[in-house]
Amino acid sequence: MNFKEELQNRVEHIETILQEYLPNEEGWQKSVIEAMNYSVLAGGKRLRPMLMEETYRLFGGQGKEIEPFMAAIEMIHTYSLVHDDLPAMDNDEYRRGRKTTHVVYGEAMAILAGDGLLNYAFETALKSFEMDGNAQSKAQALTVLARKAGIYGMIGGQTADIEAENLGDKVTQEHLMFIHAHKTSALIEAAMMIGAILAGADDRQIAEVEKAAYEIGIAFQIQDDILDVTSTAEELGKPIGSDAKNHKTTYVTLKGLDEAQKEQRELSEHAVDTIRNMGYTNDFLMELITSLVTRQK
Numbered sequence: 001m002n003f004k005e006e007l008q009n010r011v012e013h014i015e016t017i018l019q020e021y022l023p024n025e026e027g028w029q030k031s032v033i034e035a036m037n038y039s040v041l042a043g044g045k046r047l048r049p050m051l052m053e054e055t056y057r058l059f060g061g062q063g064k065e066i067e068p069f070m071a072a073i074e075m076i077h078t079y080s081l082v083h084d085d086l087p088a089m090d091n092d093e094y095r096r097g098r099k100t101t102h103v104v105y106g107e108a109m110a111i112l113a114g115d116g117l118l119n120y121a122f123e124t125a126l127k128s129f130e131m132d133g134n135a136q137s138k139a140q141a142l143t144v145l146a147r148k149a150g151i152y153g154m155i156g157g158q159t160a161d162i163e164a165e166n167l168g169d170k171v172t173q174e175h176l177m178f179i180h181a182h183k184t185s186a187l188i189e190a191a192m193m194i195g196a197i198l199a200g201a202d203d204r205q206i207a208e209v210e211k212a213a214y215e216i217g218i219a220f221q222i223q224d225d226i227l228d229v230t231s232t233a234e235e236l237g238k239p240i241g242s243d244a245k246n247h248k249t250t251y252v253t254l255k256g257l258d259e260a261q262k263e264q265r266e267l268s269e270h271a272v273d274t275i276r277n278m279g280y281t282n283d284f285l286m287e288l289i290t291s292l293v294t295r296q297k
């Protein structure tokens with residue numbers, strides 16, 4: 001089987017898991033649940049649950065306890081996109097090739113859908129305690145999920161990002177790295193660390209995974225910045241040029257396209273080496289990481 005087919009199989013497998021864990025659209029809260037499910041099922045690369053499961057497999061994990069965490073991280077990621085698209089933030093009309101949640105359901109319902117997804121993510125992850133597996137590892141995984149999504153992770157990064165918008169070209173490399181490390185890498189770190197934790201990796205291995213995931217996240221974000229300049233709206237499923245529109249300093253504006261591409265390749269290669277040097281193999285994971293550098297959407 002080739003990489004593209006394997007990737008497609010994994011996306012389908014993740015979407016089956018998501019369907020299983022998403023709430024039923026019923027009751028007086030039906031509207032918010034519809035908006036939540038619309039947002040999660042809008043498509044997307046499913047990168048975070050994929051990285052989580054592949055890291056779990058890398059360290060020999062075989063159970064189903066990973067599945068509620070896979071659904072949970074995609075719910076948290078989706079909530080962040082729903083809120084990021086709101087008029088008070090980026091005010092975007094399209095995402096994943098479809099109208100954004102606030103355009104379809106109204107602003108109030110989009111805020112609630114984001115809140116609902118964030119909370120439901122933890123309700124979902126907690127279901128892993130009803131399954132086989134080590135309860136202490138699950139508690140550790142929950143701790144990582146909560147922290148990396150919060151003020152010391154993604155929300156912290158989004159805060160620094162919003163403040164950077166008012167600074168124009170005065171944003172420093174240090175400020176930009178804080179944004180990328182927290183807004184983008186933190187959730188990727190959570191995904192891969194949780195995979196490692198649930199598979200029983202030791203503390204040193206978890207720390208190595210965190211380092212590799214940090215680099216993957218930065219490389220992923222640099223490609224996001226590059227695509228905003230070089231891609232098309234059809235390919236991306238969202239408007240291009242939004243960084244320039246919002247006067248954002250990005251890796252590309254700071255370093256230029258060539259240097260950004262070079263650094264991104266180096267980061268990704270280093271991440272692959274870090275994982276290889278741990279002595280475990282997962283060819284699909286390696287190819288997935290490498291493919292992120294050349295992704296077109």
Ligand code: GRG
Pocket residue numbers: 043044045046047079080081083084096154155158183184220221224297
């Ligand atoms: C609102 C708390 C809060 C956080 C928002 C994720 C985020 C933080 C903002 C979205 C904008 C952005 C460019 C974030 C950087 C991370 C990133 C590239 C997200 C898009 O992730 P993909 O490409 O999206 O994995 P799909 O649609 O494929 O799931």
